[in-house]
Structures are given as structure tokens and as C-alpha cells.
Amino acid sequence: MNQLQDNAANALVGRHLKNDWVVIRRMEPKEGSTGGFFSVCYVVRKGEKEAFLKALNFNAFFQMFRGKSVVEIINEQTKAYQFEKELLLRCKNNRLSKVALILDEGEEFIDGYVISNVPYLIFEMADGDVRSHMNFSKDIDLAWKLKSLHDVAVGLKQLHGLEIGHQDLKPSNVLLFEEGFVSKVGDLGRSLCAGIEAPHDNGVDFPGEFTYAPPEYLYSFVEPNWNKRVRATDMYLFGSLVTYYFLGLNMTALIGKNLDRQFHWGVWRGSFLDVKDYVIDAFYKALKEFKGSFSNQQLANELIEVIEYCCFPYPEKRGHPRAIAQIGNQYDFQRVVSKFDLLARKAAYQFK
Amino acid sequence: MAIIYEIKERRVVPNWRDYKRTLHIGELGLNHPNNLDINIDRITNDWLIAQNIGTAAELIGAAFISDKGSFSELADAISFIRKNSMNSSNTLLGLIDVIEEKHVLRKEESISNFLLERDVDTIDEFQAFINNKILFKVINKTKNRTRNEMFNPIIWVELARLYTMQGHEKRAERALLTALHLAPDNRFVLRSSTRFFIHTDQFDKALFYLRRSKSLKYDPWLISAHIATSSIMGRFSPLIKDGEKLIQSNNFTPFELTELYSSLGTLEFNDGSFKKARQLLDKSMIQPNDNSLAQMEWVSKEDSRFEFNPFIYESVINPFEAYALDHYENGNWKEAFYNCIKWFLDVPFSKRPILLGSHIAGSLLKDKSASVLLCEVGLQANPHDPNLLNNIIYGLATSDNLNYANKYINQIKEINMSSLPNESKITIQATLGLVALRRKEFEMGKKLYELAIENSQKINNDYLLNLAIVNYARELRLANQPEMEKYLEMVSQMHVDNKYKDLIELRREVLDYKIE
Numbered sequence: 001m002n003q004l005q006d007n008a009a010n011a012l013v014g015r016h017l018k019n020d021w022v023v024i025r026r027m028e029p030k031e032g033s034t035g036g037f038f039s040v041c042y043v044v045r046k047g048e049k050e051a052f053l054k055a056l057n058f059n060a061f062f063q064m065f066r067g068k069s070v071v072e073i074i075n076e077q078t079k080a081y082q083f084e085k086e087l088l089l090r091c092k093n094n095r096l097s098k099v100a101l102i103l104d105e106g107e108e109f110i111d112g113y114v115i116s117n118v119p120y121l122i123f124e125m126a127d128g129d130v131r132s133h134m135n136f137s138k139d140i141d142l143a144w145k146l147k148s149l150h151d152v153a154v155g156l157k158q159l160h161g162l163e164i165g166h167q168d169l170k171p172s173n174v175l176l177f178e179e180g181f182v183s184k185v186g187d188l189g190r191s192l193c194a195g196i197e198a199p200h201d202n203g204v205d206f207p208g209e210f211t212y213a214p215p216e217y218l219y220s221f222v223e224p225n226w227n228k229r230v231r232a233t234d235m236y237l238f239g240s241l242v243t244y245y246f247l248g249l250n251m252t253a254l255i256g257k258n259l260d261r262q263f264h265w266g267v268w269r270g271s272f273l274d275v276k277d278y279v280i281d282a283f284y285k286a287l288k289e290f291k292g293s294f295s296n297q298q299l300a301n302e303l304i305e306v307i308e309y310c311c312f313p314y315p316e317k318r319g320h321p322r323a324i325a326q327i328g329n330q331y332d333f334q335r336v337v338s339k340f341d342l343l344a345r346k347a348a349y350q351f352k
Numbered sequence: 353m354a355i356i357y358e359i360k361e362r363r364v365v366p367n368w369r370d371y372k373r374t375l376h377i378g379e380l381g382l383n384h385p386n387n388l389d390i391n392i393d394r395i396t397n398d399w400l401i402a403q404n405i406g407t408a409a410e411l412i413g414a415a416f417i418s419d420k421g422s423f424s425e426l427a428d429a430i431s432f433i434r435k436n437s438m439n440s441s442n443t444l445l446g447l448i449d450v451i452e453e454k455h456v457l458r459k460e461e462s463i464s465n466f467l468l469e470r471d472v473d474t475i476d477e478f479q480a481f482i483n484n485k486i487l488f489k490v491i492n493k494t495k496n497r498t499r500n501e502m503f504n505p506i507i508w509v510e511l512a513r514l515y516t517m518q519g520h521e522k523r524a525e526r527a528l529l530t531a532l533h534l535a536p537d538n539r540f541v542l543r544s545s546t547r548f549f550i551h552t553d554q555f556d557k558a559l560f561y562l563r564r565s566k567s568l569k570y571d572p573w574l575i576s577a578h579i580a581t582s583s584i585m586g587r588f589s590p591l592i593k594d595g596e597k598l599i600q601s602n603n604f605t606p607f608e609l610t611e612l613y614s615s616l617g618t619l620e621f622n623d624g625s626f627k628k629a630r631q632l633l634d635k636s637m638i639q640p641n642d643n644s645l646a647q648m649e650w651v652s653k654e655d656s657r658f659e660f661n662p663f664i665y666e667s668v669i670n671p672f673e674a675y676a677l678d679h680y681e682n683g684n685w686k687e688a689f690y691n692c693i694k695w696f697l698d699v700p701f702s703k704r705p706i707l708l709g710s711h712i713a714g715s716l717l718k719d720k721s722a723s724v725l726l727c728e729v730g731l732q733a734n735p736h737d738p739n740l741l742n743n744i745i746y747g748l749a750t751s752d753n754l755n756y757a758n759k760y761i762n763q764i765k766e767i768n769m770s771s772l773p774n775e776s777k778i779t780i781q782a783t784l785g786l787v788a789l790r791r792k793e794f795e796m797g798k799k800l801y802e803l804a805i806e807n808s809q810k811i812n813n814d815y816l817l818n819l820a821i822v823n824y825a826r827e828l829r830l831a832n833q834p835e836m837e838k839y840l841e842m843v844s845q846m847h848v849d850n851k852y853k854d855l856i857e858l859r860r861e862v863l864d865y866k867i868e
Contacts, residue, residue, distance in 0.1 A: 028401075131398075131406025136441040171406060172398060210390045211414040218388070248409030248444040253416050257447050262381030266388050266419040274567065277535040278380070281371070281506040284497075293441050317503065 007059040008113040009040040018106045021046050021122060044122055051103050055120040056081050079199040081119050086196055087188045090162055098155035100124055100175050100186035126175035133180055136248040138295055143347035145245045148183040150340035155185035156234055157333035163194035165230035168208030169237035171244055192230050212237060212250055215279050215313045218265035221272030223315045231331035232315035239310025242303060247293055251311045258285035279313040306339055362650040363580040364615040365550050366543035367643055367699055368513060371506050377669045379573060380540055390418035396425050405439050408432045416451055465669045475722050478693055490514060505535035509544045516701040519735045521552050537567040546577045555585045569594045572604055576611035606638035614644035621651055640665055646673035653681050670698050676708060683853045685716045703737055706730030710743045715854050720751040738767050738776055742783050749787050775816060778807045782820050789827045818846055818855055826862045
């Protein structure tokens, strides 16, 4: 039996799972199906309802980490699976409206394989992620973009309400539902939670996709306060998502574009504290560039205000200054939610 | 008496340019690859699975962030964006240009070693440059930027520099203090502030902000600034040992250490330790910058055992000071003058290029109007500087433009002379004597000139003494005064050291005039 055949995760088609789910067909890994290599995806059905099943693929980990102990890998991945499941169940129990929810979860046993357990998670079926809907030319899809960003901000606020920091917000993790009308935050696989120890949290590394990391991580600076670090990171990732929606580039790329080569994270060998002032200068240039790409300068200014306090290169300075006095937490998303609600409504009214 | 130009001791004080040019010169970097490897496999894979504008943009951004410049998937994504440019943003298209042209840009950047905000080839162009209102516009624009970028220390430094160029020292200081508050450890902010505080004779403040910085002990560029500032104050920097440790650590490139080597070498040179000075100064020339190059040029003129040719260091950006000094010492007045202009355009608040340039123009090239123009420009940034006032009065008086000189004469009279060094006092005495003689107030003029000659003798300064005599002889001759024979005789008997080429030139002129 070759490696592919010796993989219970590949053998789910036609199986009846618990709670009346039936595995209909395998899905080729789709864009944005994070961890596609480490999971096998299926379409499942329960009555009329179709859903998306993600089965954990231990075999892929063995291939990826050759030489590492099998027991260790199974242990690590089981922990990661349990962690994500726990967060998803917490979201489900709290009925978060702007987070892609888990519908069910379980573990299937298939005889005849070296590892016969296949843990799985079943999610709402999304239409895809935002990247397939993107158009970066001036003033196109403004109302839709603002509504989608509002949904994402609500999703992050809901997660923060449960003390969950997403940490891996990026376009592929913004999933579309109802023919693109509703956006939800997906994939909590790299999230961090105040009450639950995350297997991927070593207190130093950026948990999410590194090309979306806030600049401090690129220069190996770690904010020591866990709460601050996690919330400030989500705030940056949201602001960075805003720039992606309008320009096609995240804030990290925009800063890099405006940063002299000698200060780039790939070149600089000093500390973040030594380089941060140059990064701040590049950040302001990036904001100016962002503004230049809008014909509606009023909207540009409103967006820049949000991006500035979300993405300020130094985590300490992120967040709305007034939020500290009013809410006691500068990284609270309420102001962002309200702002995008207003902007989305205005835009919707204008384009009626 | 004459146009003042003299540097007693040069120190390796940081130069203060605008941020953009400072970046190009490379004084702010720590340029070594740090082996950061960012994995973009997932993003590449997503692009291969679904090719749309969103995944293409994501891959291009990721490739740029991870510094992965050439692979087939990236080329395909770029081509996809280009084909669908109507659905793209200008910023994204701009980033594609950056990725594709990165190598070409780097090549182009290294071609020129002259980096000026504005270059000029003639004195007319220089006049046009300083007369226009661009500076006011730039200041306004920068002020607006500080409002929008309140937490950006770089822009506060830029504003301070513009104010300094205009002679608004208090405003400049306020802007710099904001920058220092925002970024107390930043090299650009600290080196700029050091230069500003030295420029405004606030040496204690320069040391205070350097000392307060956590970076000081670990940064050769800051230690060098500390040593130079302490040296101006006649103190020994406690950072000398730390500087030596940094040199021995092998953690820095020769370029990063050039000013530190130069500062330490200058200390040894001033202490009379030729051997140690030579070793350190030679090391400063392994990869010099404009400052260490000028320092070496100055040392070599002070001590002929240091043979030095600044022109062989072709990679140095903005070597104008060293070139101006070298041309001046070799009697190439025109080249020296134009390098002074470029030197000033490089650091447009500095007095030294103006003092040397106006001296060359007025005393050696006999272009009094150029000399006066330079002084006027210098006075914009340094409105109360006694040397500049002296020079402009000398230039105007010797051009018989006494009416125009009056406002400067009134200004110089308000200066507290007791605070000035003896050399300046003597020169100003003689210049006021010249003004009196030209005004036909002969007794007063003679009294002032003779006082200047007497005082030069008292401080044993042969150069000033001879300069005063040569000038006095010329003025007596012009005014046809009975004492002229005596002083012309003194001029003809005068022995002038070959290194004082300006004095040789003036003496020859006065003697030639006598022969006619």
C-alpha cells in the first residue's frame, strides 16, 4: 500500500457519519482552504443541506516532517485539532453571526489503515473567499467592499468578546455567503484564546501567515503583554485587510514599498526599536499613497483615519486613543464597527 | 581687514542633510542579510488553483514582502495583472515596477556620487536658487505634514532643518525637541540634533541628548558624534573606550566605522601621537564618507606627513568639502569656489562653505559681488554671525558700496565683542578701519588698523599681522596717505609662508599696484 492509499482521510466518500451526515464527494483543495495540504476536504449532506467537511490528514504531516516522531506528530496535530474544535464550539454556542461556524464535528474510524482515526470538522458551505470577488480599480464595488469590511469587523469584535484573537486574518480567511452578500471570518486554526492554551503559541512567533504579519514580527519584536499583543495584531490585520480590499496590497507590502531598502526586514540586522522610526515614516508615505488611489477624498480620509490607528507600526500606539478613556481598551473594535457601518450605509445609499 | 576664513580645528561633527539624501549616503543602515526566510508556498498554491486578480495581487505582495523576486508563478501573476490592469490599482502596478526594476534601480543609484537637492553650475543659477520662494513653499508643505504625521519623528527633523536654513533657530529647536521626544534613540534624529546644537553653540544640549539615548554605547555613528562634541568643548568623551570596543567587535563594516575611526584618529592627532593617528585615520579611509574624507584632508594640510589625495576616493558621495579644501590649498580657486557652492547646497545652513567661498570669491577671484552674494545667503541661516557680517562688510566696502554696508555695520556694532575669539576681534577691528578709510575718516581708520596690527603682534599671529599690513598698505595707497610708503615697504619685505596662498596673492597685487 503506498502512502496515498494508506490514508484513511482519503477514504470518506460514501460514508455515513454521525448525526446523519453523508459524505457526497471529495473537493479538490480550493483557494483559501487553509491547511489544504494538511486536510482533505469533502462535500457532505444532511437532508437538503450541503456542508463542507475538513478531515485531518495525519499522513501529510508525516510527509512534511520526515524524521520527526510519529507519536509526537499525532500528539501535536490532535492538540491542534482539539484546540480549533474547542474554539469553534465556543463560537457556535455563542451564535456568532459573522464567524464561519462549525455545524458538527466528530471522528470516523476506518479499518485497514495504519492510522484509522479520521477527526473531522463540518462547516457551513461558503461560496468562496473574497479574493474571487476583488476588483482593485478606483471606486469599483465600494458599497460591497465597505459592507464586507463591516462584517469582518463585527466578526473580530464577536471573537474578541469571547477572548479569542483571530491572528490569521487575510483575504483567504474572509469567506462569502449568500452569493457574496455576507462575509464571515473563517479558520480559527491559528487563533489564540485567553482561556485555552494554543499548541502553536510559543509567545514569540507570529501565529498566522507571515506575509501578513505586522511589522514588529518581521523584526522579531514581541510585545510582552499577551493581551496587548493579540489584540494589537488583530487590529493591524484588519487595517491591512482594508488596504488589500482597495489596492490589492496588504499594509505590510505597502510599508515595504515605501521603506528604503536598507531598512527592510530581510536586510536590517538591528532591533525593531532601532528601525521603527523609519518604518513609521514609510507607514505615513503608504497612507499618502492609499489616499492617492481614491477619487472620493472624503471616503479616503475616513478610511485613512481607521487604517492609521489600526495599523500604526508600533503596537503600543495602535487603537483609538479615545477608546482607552471610554472603554478602557484601546484595541476595542466598536469604533471600527460603527465607522464601517456608517460608511457602508452611506455608500449603499449613494449607489441605490 | 579681510574676509575671515579659518578653521582652527576640524572635528568629525555629523553632517545634517535631508532624510532622503541621508538614506542614499547609507549612514542609517545596518546592511547585512539577516536570513529571514518567509514561506509563500500556500499563497503560490492558491494562485495555481484559482487564477484571479485577488490571488495574483496576493502573490505579488507576498513575493515582495518575502523578497522572492523571480519565479515562474510570480511572472504569471504579474502578467495576469498587467493584462487586467483596468481591474488593478496604480499602487499594485507600481509595486510590480518596483519588483521588476529593483536591480536596475540599484545600478542607477550607484552611478552618481553627487547628491544635491538642487545642483547649480554657475553663480547665476545659485542666485536664482536662493532668490526663489521654493524654500517657503517647502516649509509650509512640511509644516502641514507634521500636522498629519504627528508621530513621525523624521518629518519633525526635516522641518527643523528647513527652519535652520532660514535662521529660525528657536522654531527649529522646538521641532527637534519633538523629534527627540518621539524617537530619543534614533540615529538620524540624534545626529541631526547634535549638528543643530553644535551649530547653535549649545554643546551641552548636544551631549545631553546623546547621553540620554540607549543606543549611544552600541552605535559607532553616535559615539563618534559624542567624541566630536566633547572635543569641541575641550573634554574627553567617556565613550572613547566603548568606541574602541565596537571597533574590536568586528560587528561593523569599515563604512559604519569610518567616522568613529576618524574621530579617534583626530584625538590622537591633536595629542601629537602621529603613529596612532595615522593607523586610525588610514582605517577611516578604507570606506570613507564625505565627513571622514574632509577630516583626512584637513589633517593632511595641518601636518605634511599625511600625504592625501581626496580625488582617488571616487565612491564617496558628496565629497565637496574635501574637494574644496584641496583645491583651495593647491591654488585652484575656481574649482575650490564651485565646490564651496556645492558644499553649501549639501548643508545649506553651514557657515564654513560660505566663509571659504566668500573668501575665495572676494580675495582671490576678485569677484566681489559673488562674495557678497554668498555672505547674504549665509546670513539668512546665520543672521548674527560676526564672521559673515565682517565678510559682507569687507566685500561691500572694497566695492565702494558703503551705503549698502551700513545696515551690516550697525549689526556688527551690536555684537558683544568680548565674547569673540581674538582673531575675530582683530579682523573686525581692521574691517571697521577699512570702512573708516573709505569713508575718508582717516584718523579713525588708521587708529583701528594700527590697533589690529598691534593686537595681531600681541597674540603672535603672523598670518593676521601680515594680512592686516597688506590690506592697510593697499587702503593707504588708495587714499594716498603719507604712511603708505612705510607700509608698502613692509609689504615688500614681508616673508609669507608658502601655505598662505591667499596672502601671497594679495601681497603680489599690492606690490604690482605700487609698481604701476
